Every structure is written in structure tokens, then in C-alpha cells.
Amino acid sequence: MGIAFCFSIFSVRPLSQISWLGRGWELNLGTVTHPEYNNMKKQLKLAVKNRDGIGRGPARRLRKSGQIPAIIYGKSGSKTVSVDAIAFRTLMRSKGDSASLVELALEDGGKELSIIKDFQRDPLSTAIIHIDLLAVDPNVEMTVSVPIHYSGEPVGVKVGNGVLDIILHDIDVRCLPKDLPEFIAVDVSELQINESIHVGKLPKAEGVTYPGDENRVLALCAAPEEETPVEETPAAAAATPAPSTSTPAPAAQK
């Protein structure tokens, strides 16, 4: 009924103004699609500056001044750069949990297509302390890690009280930059207890391959665990001497 109402007003109001449709839903040529099944690519922009100093001292000074040290590497070599921390935070928020291409605006006016290959965080402050950017050629295949989005509650969890165990949160894909999927949607709702989903069962997209073993497990529905008390084995008992039992020195000896 809601969909029918959408169509009835579609002719009088542009899609962007139909706020009650809910975030994430869109009308496309008379059909309603959800972005989970519509792998459109995001292309983000990021300005980078050249940096001279390398090593711990200059990197710390950069971080104090609100920049993040970064490196761009690819087939043409590597270049040390810095990125504005606030700009990178904004980019990461708009990127979300998805793989996307980043168009780098270099200081000399040039542009370079890249992907965020990796970044390091400070374990305590969780601030990003270094970024790895991989320069990509639009006509050459690349290997990129793409997040997997799991949806649905497995039957084994609902009925059999099992546990959904997600083994892989992201997977390497090999593709051209134009074919890069934002994420890979996997529906786990039909998983029974002791069943698993393998890489070989992932949806096939045009121009995208999954390098590596096809039998790798993505997620499995495990049977509920029974708590068994850990009993001390004889070997363990032998390895551990009993707590201190030495006789105290008699007071008379003092």
C-alpha cells in the first residue's frame, strides 16, 4: 500500500523531497530497491599535502598540528603526504562500512585515484595515526578488501538456539576500479545448526572475482555450547607445585 502511494505522488514531487520513504530506500524506474542490492560506487574526495620529514618526531609534530601522516604507494612509487584529521574523519563517516574509491587532490593540482588500503589507530585514544593509500590505475585490476554485510537471523538461532559465528567480516576481491562493490550482502537467514556459508557461495558480480580458496568459511551456525567445568589434568597438576606449604621458621631461631 505504501508503494502504491509512492507512485501516486511521484509525478508531483521529486524523489528527494519524499522524506517519509525512509532513509536508504529509493525508487528506480518504477521499482523499489534497497541499497543492499544496489552496489553503486561512492567516490570520495580528499585533499593531501606533501610532507618532508619522516620518522617519529616529524610525525608526532604533524599529529599535534591536526594532520595525519599518510603514504601513497602504487606502481609509480611511493610518496609521503599528510591529511587533515577533520577532513579524514568526515570522509570516513560518509564512507561508513564500505569500500570506496578516493580521489586525491594533490598539492600540485594533480589528481590521483586511490583506495584506503589500511590505517592504524592508537589503541587507547582510538585516534587514527597513519593512513596507507594505494594508488590505483582505472584500467588495471586491483585486489581490495570489501566488507561483508550479513543480514537476517538464521533458522538455527531462532529455532535451535544456536549461535551465529561470523568468521570473515571482509574479503579480498579482485576487480577493476569501476567494478568495485561497496560491500557484499550475504543473507544468513536460512542457515541451520552446523551449517556454514563458504566463499564459493558468494554472489557473483560481473568483473569481480574472489581470489583464494573457495572453501573458506564466511559464517557458520554453531550448536549451543554446554558449559563444562575445566578439570585439572594430571599433567597440569604436576606442572604446578602446590601452594606454599613450607613450615614457617620457628620463632626461637630468630
Place this chain on the structure above:
Amino acid sequence: MANIQPSRTKFRKVQKGRNRGNATVCNALAFGDFGIQALERCRMPANQLEAARVAITRSLKRKGKVWMRVFPHIPVTKKPAEVRMGSGKGNVEYWSATIKPGTMLFEVSGVSASAAREAMRLADSKIQVRCRFVSREELEKY
């Protein structure tokens, strides 16, 4: 309560060593969606780790999956009361894990965020260092 300790060791007793710096390994979520991260350093006895593990398991009512990311490998010795100094090193009293700021202690998956947070709160009350709750979703937001 079951005692967590190595099944076999090369040496019975080890030197005390020092606990310096922040955690460089085992400092991020590797398996689960939620975790508890130490913010201080300590030499954590095995019984605290076991108490925390039991608290998490009972709070989750055996749903979900729990990973213990640290293990008490280090034997700690103690001389008996009223014994004079000398005559060698004391007997092994308990086993401990070296915890540095940033060490991920436990991870959980397959449960809701609120259930995981409550389980981690209970675990936090069993251990001697200040900890914080971390989740994969929050980290992905930056």
C-alpha cells in the same frame, strides 16, 4: 572454580620482568563484535580472568560466543609466611597474565549490544584494572 593455567611449561619458575609501554598486539577487536579493553597495566591473576569469564557466560545465558584474548602464562612465586630470606625462590602461588593499557581482554559476538555491554560491565567488576567497552560498530563510525 577451575584454575586456568598452562598444561605444561618448560621452566617451573620465571623472573618477574617489567611491564612497560602500551599493548602493541592484542589491542583491537579480532574475532567478536564487542569487547572489553584494559586501560591500565597489571599482573592479572588467573582467578580474576576466570571470574570475569564466568560472569560473561552467565550473563549471556550461554548465548553468543566468548573469546578470552589473554592467558595466564606467568607463574608467580611466594615465600611462606614467617620464613627467613634466602634458601632459594619460593613456591608457585598462582598464574598471571601481563596486562598493558590497550589489551583486549574478552570479546563477544552473536548477542545484542545491550546484552554485551551488561556482560562486560559484570566482567569489569571482577578484574582489578579499569576497562572500557568497545564495539566494532562504534569504531567503524571513526
